[in-house]
Structure formats: structure tokens, C-alpha cells
Amino acid sequence: MPYIPHTDEDTKAMLADIGVNSTDDLFDEIPDALRYNDLKGIPAGSSAMAMLKEAERLAAANQNGTCFMGAGCYDHHIPAAVWDLASRGEFLTAYTPYQAEASQGTLQLLYEFQTMIAELTDMDVANASLYDGATAVAEAALMAVRINKKSQSNRILVAGTLHPLYRETLETIVRNQHLEIITLPFDPHEGITAISALEKYNNEDITALIIAQPNFFGCLEQVDALCNWAYNHEIVTVACVNPVSLALLKPPSKWGEHGVDIVCGEGQPFGSPMASGGPYFGFFSTKMEHVRQMPGRLVGCTLDKKGKRGFSLTLQAREQHIRRGKATSNICTNQGLLVTAATIHMSLLGGEGLRQVAEHCLDNTANLINKLTQIPGVKRVFTAPCFHETLLRFDQPLAGILTALSTEGINGGYPIGSHYPDLDNTLLVCATEMRTEDEINHYAQTLNQIMTKRGS
């Protein structure tokens, strides 16, 4: 099925109309020296049938295994109805429609999504999503600078326990925007950000504090103390949260005495299958007093001239088609299709269903930690309580162990040594609601055998 609607005749007619001979002529102004004409690695076009066969051949080489890996992307059950509904033609778009108000169904869905995110994070207002969790953190940093008018420094404290790839994305996006990122050390024993690490900034001009809950190590930060410190120093607080954990944990609006200013995070756990880096989506919510500084699109509910309920894009003056270079965001897009899936996913689960998912994650991970740490040479690295993920240290080289596990059909976890040189030979493991008792036992037994064999 062709996804480009023009026929050859259409193209010819359009070119004739503007007085150009060929489509290539439209690119004439690009100098030859800048053109890349030699696309050796790109094969010629093929039929759908041939392409599918090739894709299946390549996909068969994937070694998925039973997944004990998290590190920002989680293996959750996606009810069959989610993608059945989300794939319907009426919903199947990656974008906010450009004639937005003509698409009332899509706008209603986005409005429901915003409502769910606002309820889950317990904040006043949520946007229609952002690109992903990492860019949502970067947008939050830029927004924090806009809303903290008292601070002149544009210096941002970022917990060293925030996902390392999020911190890299943050650096990349804000590097040329005159923001200074200061990474906070974490307590090497507990695995969380120590309040004492903040105290050296007591008398400095700091614009914002970004913290993660649970943090990259799976540990639960002392969010009340962190937020109170920030509030007392007139520092804007940004929380990067796992949305599933919010079913059990205190919402960011209740952290400390005043709650956080901005909440963001990765939406993948709601309906997006695990894939090589995406596509996923970011969610983003804030207090009403900051709404005009919020990035992204925002759908509102209103009444039409006959008094009927309807939906429209709201506060568009913040957006780039009106505000140009001064827009509150350089990405006002959202991840329409993934948000559609997430909205259906959340509505099928409901508050109670989501709580059950979170409880199973918590129980399964506790069980996994218990079983794995009984193996000689495997220890927990940190003491702080965790949600559905934790860091384990191995007394043998990890690479060989992971390969051996993979041969047994087990994706054992995520080694974090490349991000934290001090934490070489440590593995981040996760057990979502998808992991059964049998799978956890199988992992523990297999690992025990591998380590015994290699250790001897």
C-alpha cells in the first residue's frame, strides 16, 4: 500500500504548474559538493513481501530472553486491546493533527491522557506529551530557568542518580543555552542523594534541582528532605518519576511541605513495547501557576457556540508557530500514537489495576533480590529501599556471566560500569509483574550454576 498519495500524473501536474522539470530540480540550490550521491549501504527499493522476509530474518537474530533488564525501559504486560484499538485508522497518527479542532476524537483522547497524567502525578495540569523521558527532563530544566525569576545564575543541580542517558541528553540540549549543569554526588553506601551534598550550595544562587524517584539504581530518594531544602533556598524542583511507581509512592505534589514544581518522566511503561530505544514518549505536568511556561501542546475542554462540550488546543501563544524563537519549547510535538496506546492502557488498568501491577513489581523484585543474593559472590550494592529494580555486585567478571545467561535464554540485567566507573562489575536487575516465580527461580539456579562453574 503506497503511503505517498500522489500519482506520477499528480507530480507532473504540480511540477508543470510551478514551471519545474523534475523533483530533483527543486534541490538545485544545494551545491553539488554538499550532496551525498553515493548511498552504497542503502539497497534499492524492494517489494513489501521481500522487505518483510528480510526484516523477519534480521529480527530472528535478536536474543530477547526472559527479561530481567530495566534501566529506564520496562517489560510490562500490555493488554491485547491496547494496540488493537490504538492501531485503528482513526487513531493511527504519530502526530497532533495540524487541523487540530477538526479532529475532536484525537483531542478528546489527548485531553483524557492529560487528565490521567495530572491525576497520577497529582499536579494541576499536564501537557499532551513530549518526545521521551530524557528530553522531558531537558525541557523541565529550561522551564525551571523561565519560572525561577529570582535566580540569575541558570545553574542546575542534577542528582547523579538520575539516569545517565537522561543526563547526557540534558547536557546536549542545554549546553548552548547558557545553563550550567552541576552533577551531585550520591552516597556510596545508600545509593541516594545525600542532603549533605546539597549543603555546600546553601549560600549560592541555584536555579533548579532535578531529582529522580526511584533513581537510576532503583533506590528511593529522600524526596521530602530534598524538596524542603530546595524550597527553603528558592530553588525550583523537578521530579523525574517512574509512572508505575506512582501507584504506590507519594505523588510529587506531596513531596516535602510544598511539593515539586515540575514532574516529568518516561511513559514507556504504559503500553509501549520494549524496543531499541523507542519510540517512547515523555509525560510532563506542573502547577497551574507555571502553565504558561510549560512546553508542549495542551488540549483544553470548552463549549462550542451551541453549548456543547468540545476540545481545542489551548494557550497556543506559548508555541512556536506564534511565539517563534521565544516559544516555551523547541519541540511542541507529541508522540500521538504512543500516547493513544498509553491512554487506553491506563483506562483498562484503572487506578486499582495499576496499583496491583506496582505491587507485583515490588514483590517480584524483592523475591528476585532475595534469591540472587543467596548466591555466593552476589551482593546488593546499596542499602536504600528500592521499588522494582536494584543494583547487584558480582565478584566475578560480569561480561562472561551475562553471555552465559543469554545462552540460557535469560536477559540478566543491565551492567552500569560504563556509566559509573566506580561501579564496575555491577548489574541493575528488575522483575516486573511479568516475571513468574518459576522464571525468577530459573534465573537464580542458572546464575548459581554459571558462577560455580566459572569460579571453580
Next chain:
Amino acid sequence: MTDLKFTRTHEWVLPGNEEMIVGITEHAQELLGDMVFIELPQIGDEVNAGDELGVVESVKAASDFYAPISGVVVAVNQQANENPAIVNSDPYGSGWLVKIRAKNPAELEGLLNAEQYKTEISED
């Protein structure tokens, strides 16, 4: 009105001994349409002539407004914040935006008088 000085970016300033009142012009409010939100500077902000002072947002657009003169922001109009419509209905009166303690009152000489501003906007 005849006392006011104007900028080409459609702000007005009422010359005074110490504090000078600043707003946007009748012409500007008419171009922008119904105001829905005003973002004002912080009291104590130091500005140079031509710096951004804040944002006026209407149903159609959000536009910056600029400092006509250099100085320190000594007051902002909270009423305009709470009820932006007064910037439409009374831009030279209750719809003022900011008071600036001018650093260099001589800068006023570089601004337009009412007659010149009128000519300026008729050429738009």
C-alpha cells in the same frame, strides 16, 4: 497624552522626576486584540533601554514589550496582571504596566513625541 513619549516598538512612557510610568500604546493593544495574560518584570530588575520588560499575551499572539528608558523597575501594575482587559480599555491610564526609576532621563530626548508617533504608525 501630549506629555507622553513613545517608542517605535509601541511603548509609551510618562516623563516624571523620579519614577516614570510605562505602558503599551492604544495602537499596540488594538493590533494585539483582547489581552489574556500579562507577564511583568520583577521589582528591582535593572533594565537598559530596549531590553525586554515583559510579555503581553492576547488571544492572537504573545508579544514582548521593551523598556523605553534605562533604570530600575520600582513597581508593576498588579491590576493589569489580574485583569489584563484594562490594557485594552485604558492603555494610557489604569492599564499601565511598569514604573521605572530612570537612570538617565536624557534618554527621553531620543523618543518620539505624540505627533511623531502618530506619523510613525500611519506609515505602518
